[in-house]
Amino acid sequence: MNSKKQLSSNIWKALSNQIRRDLLVFIGEKRVVSFTDIQSRFGTKVGTLYHHLDTLGELITQNATKKYLLSEKGRRAYVLIEDELDVSAPEIQAYGKLSFLHTLFLRSVFQLIYADSVRSLGFTLLLFVGLTVSTFFMSTSPVFLFPSLISPAYFAPIFFIVSTLVTYILCELFSSFLFKRKKEKLALFQSIVIVQIPLVLFSLLESLVVDFDYPVSPLDLEIWLFVILIFTQIITLGLLIEAIIVIKELRIEKAGIVALVTSYTLNGLAFLIMNGLVW
Amino acid sequence: MSAEIYWKINTPSIVKCVFVLTVLLSVLFFTPSVKASEVETGSITSSTSSFFNNLYYESIEIIAGKEESALLNLELNGMRNETHFDFLSPALLRVSRIDFIVTEQTNFSKIWTNPLWQFPNGLSVKIVIQTTNLQIIQNMYQHVQQVFYDHYGVMLEIYNIQRIGIYSVQLSLMAALSYSKALVAFVDVFAPDNDSSNGNFEDIFFERIKANPIIYAFGYTLKKSDDGQFFTVRKAMLGLEKGISKNNQLRSMNVSNVLGEKLISNPRSISSKVSFKLPFPANITHLSPSPDNFAPEITGVFEWSLRFLLIPRFQAFDALVEYYPATFLDMEYPRVVTTSSYSDDNLNQNGVLDMVYSVRNVGSSPAINTTIVFPIPEDFKEILLHGANAPVLKEDIRIDETVSSFIQISVYYDNIVDVNVTIPVLDIQGWYENITEGMLVRWMDNTTIVLNEYLEILSSNGIPLDVYNVIIQKLDEYMKDFDIEDFYTNLTGKIQEVYQLLLPAINNAYDTLYENLYDEIILFQLNQNDFTYVSTIFGSYLYCNIPVLDVNESVEISWNLANVPTTNDRFGIFRFEVQSYDEVFDYILFQSYEYDYKNLMIAMFAQNNISGRFLSDYYAASDTFVSLGSRFKYQDVIGREYYGLTNGLNLQIGDEEAVLRSTLLSNESIYVVGDKVSFLLDIQNVGTLTAYDVRVDIVNLKLNYLWLPTEIVLIKSFSISHIDSNTGFVKEFSINANSNIGLNTYVALISFISDKSEDSLEIPNPWSNEPLIWTFSGETKNVVSSTMVTGILVPPLLLQNQTRPSFPVPELSLDFDYQITEDNQVTVIYEITNTGLSSSNLTISQVLDNSLADSLSVTSHYITEENEILLTTTSSATLSCTKVNLANVTLNPGEMVRIQEVFSNIEGEIVIPPIIIIYSSLYEIQGTTFQTANTNFEITNMVSEVHQIKMDVPEVIEGEQFSFEWSAFSPVIKIKIPLISTDIEITFSSLPYLYPLISAAALTIIVLVIALFSRKSAYYK
16 A cells, blocks of 8 residues: 555656657657657757656656667556546637637537536427528538538438447547547537538538539539538638647547548548448 | 820821721721631640631720629630640531520629620529431531530539521530639630730730629620631620719710720731720710711710731720710701712713712701712722723724725746735725715725836735825835845745734734724713712712701702713724635735724723722622711711711622612601600612512611621511612601611612623633623622611600610519429429510420430419419420420519429439520510621621522512510529438539649648747747
8 A cells, every 4th residue: 555655755856857758759659669759859958858757757768779668657647648638628719819719619518518418408309400401492402521412302311310420439439449539429429410500501602602513523623612612621620620739638639540541431431422322 | 296196186087987988898808708717736635725816806895784784705816826625626516506504693783784695693604516317417526525524523414405597406504503613714815915915905805804793794706718727716704893984974985994994905906996885875974086987976985996917006005084974865967868869871872971969968057168079989999099091083084894905916927927925915804985975984995006117015905094104105115125036935934024014013003093983082081070089098979078967058069070982982993813724825804894982891891800889888798788878977066976878889890780869867856765756768760671589678877986787786677579670769768766866877788780680791801802890790799888867865754864775675683493302203383473564475385304204394474563374384305405485475564473393203413494585576675695607797798698588579578677686594503402311412512633732732831830838938048
């Protein structure tokens, strides 16, 4: 018991300093690093660096080539730090001077959903029904990230529902598989509904003002239309990342990975479905 | 000094007038029918063909639409065109014409009263193929379908199929086309020569069409000529909701405002033209620069030639017209009527073609500066340029054709027995007689003239004095060294020597004789009288100016052509011919005989291929002589210009002819659209033959800046089997004024056949006796115009002072809907409503694939406020399709036709082609519709059409007033039937692979940037 307390105390001492925490994360990410790598990364004096490495003590070790790597304790500590970073992610202003992007990407809305996903369920379901109905009247729906004219018209809402569900399942799957985040499923589903809003709006807008056939080459498309499409997808991805950050308590890099992998899969599916390659 | 200023200062108005006048013929060179074009080699292996026409005509037209809207119209005639077709492909070998059209005119009613181009929305392809073999047509159709699918990803479907004549079929195909693909098509059509070195006509349209105009249409036509070469015309039209500037009631139409920049013509274009059009009456308050056409203020048409015959006139062109809407109801203006005539007696008896113009002002205001211009036709010009001199016998000299004399030289020598050689020299047949003195001219009666001991001249009946003189002179010289022994020894050679000596001398003798017997006169001598003759590089013309012509004042002016040979003029022909005597000696045959001048003239015409029609132009395309008379223009007291035409005369000098002189008169000077206007048509045959197969077309037309008839509207026709010589056809008739707002000018175009069934004349060449053929004396087709009637047409009360087309035409609004029921039925409902101001006869049809037609049941209802009437529908097979006649009904304003089509047992995808609505209007429906290339010069086309009609009717047939026809189309409906249960097919917009790739790349980049940015800024501080 004492030894455990002693160990814990040493670890807390080692991790009480920001530079040492960064050092531990750096070695944890890189797995094996030389002293030169560490020095070039942190840029502090050699003496200071050795002091911090010594203080990390049992958390790190050296291999036969004298390169640093995490010990078993170090790996546990690294997971703790990572977890702490993830957990605190919803509170961190990730975009620096562009922190207003969090507002744009509806962080506060996702936080509300996260705070009480049962209470917000009514609102999001209402929204979901509204979006679904609108796709019926316009015969258009986003097939994942791409707006499409769907015939017969009653398949448009079906595909919107399918699109929402698939997006949700993929996000849930990838965040669970990659980062072991399995909680808050209801909140994530509601967030995915909100994430769909710009795509639905773009689909409706485009169905009103222009024809819905994609030109053979994107270069033939009016450049502004193409730019708006990509911009809409970026907004959608921004919302998705923000939702994952808040709901799944993942840092922006991890949320980005989940969102990106999800979007790749969705793009591939959209291509197959819209070109009739799946049936 | 800029080109623009140079033109204005140095070009007198009459020169400008004739500049455009005399190019009437030269303009023919611009017509696509005479263009050289080629399919570039290399198209054999490529999947496209490129065409290049050397000659190039470009024009931009800006038309004021409803309110502040404007229509732009572009035409490019020639230059490079690249198509997606490989015309060497077997499937296209029989294709003689392809029209490629893209239109989007759904919202035409915001700008105009009807769709401007008569094509369904989307991509249309019209193909004329010279076969009726269905398999060949099917192969061609599939080939074209594949070509368009490859390039635009659309599947063309048949929407109409028609026979063209006996051997050709016109196939109309169409497919829906998105705006983005329409832009691609526009680039395909116009890009090949759209660069800054070719001016900015095309680029301006490209920029405008990229801005998604409210309506647009563009396309090209490729037409194969008889020699297998293609020529091309490209056109584009687009509508702008805000094109005309408005400041209170003052409107401004300005090139740089409407088009966004000044116009720069293509340096390679032979002719560049810009025009403005106002389809309603307007008071023009500002107009710059001065237009090149005539009567711009009253016609509402303003034309500027930017470049002509490769000569630029403006570097960068801008024009401004400012106007108020007006009515023209109370205006007072001059109306000048000019008739031209000649005296047949004077021509035939005295050889004078005396052209007299009677100029009369029947208007209510003085005519200022009336200028009458007669463009000299080609044959006339040829005679004037090269002259035609003819020898004419002196006044008291005649030829006695009975006189003859055979002249020989006898050589004898008494010391040598049997030597008495006679050398034939001259055989005279016919000689000149002085009728005053009653004796032969310069003639010696002596029959024997002894020259010396060896020689004597023997004649059977005397010898011409001048011949005698030269013989004496030459023989004297010869005898100086004469040796009879030598002569005898070398008899044959010596006789040839004598002959060679005498022959040229005798020739020379007749030169002396000619001077004593003949005077030379100039045939066809032009006396200008009241006119002035001007010849420029553009042509020759006669013009006359009358400074002021008061109300009801009449003036006669004239020019004449003197020394026109007649049958009364006797011409003394003389000709030499070398003859052989006993196949041993040559001698000269000299013939003198009388010949009438008319035949001499005909021989001259035949030899030089001159028609003798000095008042007509020949149009080879229709093998017709056209005489449109002289043009004239005049102004009113406030400077507004008007124009007119005198009657034409199809006179032929040298041949009997049916010559029609015609006047068309009306007392109406100002009338409202729809008013009855009365006319008196008087056609007199002042020729000597009967005119056959006479067809009179009353047309309403304008004259453009080249004095060429344009915007021709066929109003009414008369067919008359024949008009005998010295008889006439007089007819009173009335029409509803329904076309060409503002200056409203009517002309009767009379086409007929003269010298019917007569062959070409064969006439001997008076100098050689060889036969000459004068083809122009045989049967000929002629067109002559009557005098032009001038009036002012004003809009109906409802449309006065409005900025929109002034005719109360029917306007069709078309709605459609469709439903799919569970039992695989598709129900399509079309509702066509007349939302316009006048009634219309509608013929509604649809061409369906046979299998689709089999599954169709259709009902049509004519719906008025009071009741609903079921209409009869029929169907008939047309080649491989079925034509369904959906309705044939008169639709009054506010009334509707509802057509319900039910297609049963449909599976999978069906494409329902557009319904075709042909509707008529009593009033002019205006458009800028796409037309094939050779329609710029309608008068000749019209002539050719007129002469296809051969009649064999003894009486006069009067046709009804023609109405205007237009077309409208419903959209194509493409339905994928959601089949019951498992057979439902779901379709999505097709997604090209590049889109997800670009999307994934963009998203990855953004996320990476954010991650890196966030890592530095937030987590690792």
